Amino acid sequence: MAYTLLRASSSMEGGAGDQKNGGNPVVVILAVITTLAVCALFLALLYYLYVRRKAKQNAQSFTGEPLSLPSSKPHAVELSDALVFSCKQLLVATDNFNEANVIGRGGFGSVYRGVLADGRVVAVKQLDQGSKQGDLEFQCEVKMLSKLHSPYLLRLIGSCSEQDQRLLVYDYMANGSLQEHLYSKGTSGSPPFLDWETRMRVALDSAKALEYLHEHVNPPVIHRDFKSSNILLDESFNAKVSDFGLAKLGSDKVHGLVSTRVLGTHGYVAPEYAMTGHLTTKSDVYSYGVVLLELLTGRVPVDMNRPPGEGVLVSWALPRLTDRKKLVPMLDPVLEGQYAMKDLVQVAAIAAMCVQPEADYRPLMADVVQSLIPLVKSSKNQGVKIVATTDLQHQVVTIHSSSIDSSSSGAGTN
Incomplete structure (x- = not known):
């Protein structure tokens, strides 16, 4: 393009006698190189902006379709009759x-x-x-x-x-905690294993709990200790989230955060919160993702008795969630033959987005709810199926629910 402009300029001035000024090959080559370099930088910038935009769009939608937020507006909380x-x-x-x-x-x-x-x-x-x-x-x-x-x-x-x-x-919740069922021995007298449909119902119920806390309360409530032992099951295996002793009111500003002492349970705490003490609703989203991985794999969040590289559930599972060949082998063996492959891929995608290291790339819980609803069949009138076979037993792991506390003296802001 620069070379064409130079030729046009030369012919307009009609000068065969101007060849010494306009036809220097070194000047032409430098002009071409400079122009190409500027174009390359411009194209690189456009590609970078395109990639960033696509990444944000993927973080907001699991299925490629737009997901709507709850229609009801946030409202002030009301007193109960406790x-x-x-x-x-x-x-x-x-x-x-x-x-x-x-x-x-x-x-x-x-x-x-x-x-x-x-x-x-x-x-x-x-x-x-x-x-x-x-x-x-x-x-x-x-x-x-x-x-x-x-x-x-x-x-x-x-x-x-x-x-x-x-x-x-x-x-009173007759069927105890989700944790008890995921790590049961499967023998007589032990809590029964949950089948795929029941696990998806639990995932949806607990997602709706966090959606309520984050989207329907003003200011939002951050649970701060969301984990499988704090998800309780009633006689019909409906899930309810419990234990608000570490809960914190969030910022009422969009993308707002609060700075606080790091409290929570090892393996469930979001990395940015653990490192900086900056707490947002996306910290709960990360914890939810860990629970979703527990539902899929039947593994505890941290188990250093496993082979090298498998001790931390998130780091072991994350690269497998987007690889179909590796996805099925990582599942809890109790779930064999109970799911459709497309449903499994969808749940794996949701889990992968929730445990993203960068909080901005994690979805809103409202999006998680909308993505799970189609996967949960209307089974309330069909009864709950459970698996109590003794030939498929989980590795029994003792889970200590001790909390992470960045201040050993107990001083600081909750």
């Missing part, structure tokens, strides 16, 4: 906190099965006495769950705060 119990009432309900009634243990206390005076079966959480963090968890749990209303969150019936006792009373 009751205040006396310590004596809950002592009677739990048979004086009899060890035989223990149905779970967490980082800050034990959970007991109890029966109230009116015959209702409940779960009573007794927080450790004298624990500063336990007292903070109690206050946060009461504050959060007395204001939040969703069928996908565990309902707080009431609480008790007398002397050194901090007690929380919840709806």
Whole structure:
């Protein structure tokens, strides 16, 4: 192009006598090289911008189709009718906190099965006495769950705060936690394995819980300790998210973040939060992705007893999620023959997006919900299928639900 312009200029001036000025081959070559270099840089810039745009579009849609946000606008939370119990009432309900009634243990206390005076079966959480963090968890749990209303969150019936006792009373969830089913021995007396359809229902229910917290509450609520042991199952295997002791109010600004002490459970904490203490709703999205990987693989988030390279679930699974040849072998063997390949690929794509190292590339939970809805068949009237065969047993791994705390002294902002 530069060479053509030079020739045109030369002919306009009519000069055979100007060949010494316009026909120097060195000048022509330099002009061509410069022009090509500028064009190459311009094309490289355009390609870079195109790649960035496509990456963002992929982060917003798993299927290539636009996904709509919830139609309802964010609303202020409302107060509930949570009751205040006396310590004596809950002592009677739990048979004086009899060890035989223990149905779970967490980082800050034990959970007991109890029966109230009116015959209702409940779960009573007794927080450790004298624990500063336990007292903070109690206050946060009461504050959060007395204001939040969703069928996908565990309902707080009431609480008790007398002397050194901090007690929380919840709806009783007959089938325990998701974690118990994923890492069951599959033998008589153990929780049964869940089939593919039930796992997808659990994935959808828990996604709707986070969607409610992030999109329907103003300011949004960040759970901060979302994990399989905090997803509880009722008698029909409907899932409800529990344990809001570490929950934090997020920023009401778009893409806003809050800076806070790093708390959570090893293996579920988003990398940017672990490194900087900057917390956003996308931190919960990462934790959700880890749980989705647990549902797919039947593996715990961190297990250093596995072969080298397989100890951390996310780093081991992420490159396999987009490779069909490697995707099927990584699945929980209990799921064999229960899924359609297109559904598996879709769920794997969702999981891969949720555990992206960069928070900006993770989807909104509203998008996750819309992507899961078509995969969950209407099976509520068909009953829940479970797999209780003893020939397919998970490797039994002891999971410690201890929390990560960046401040050993307990000082700092929650």
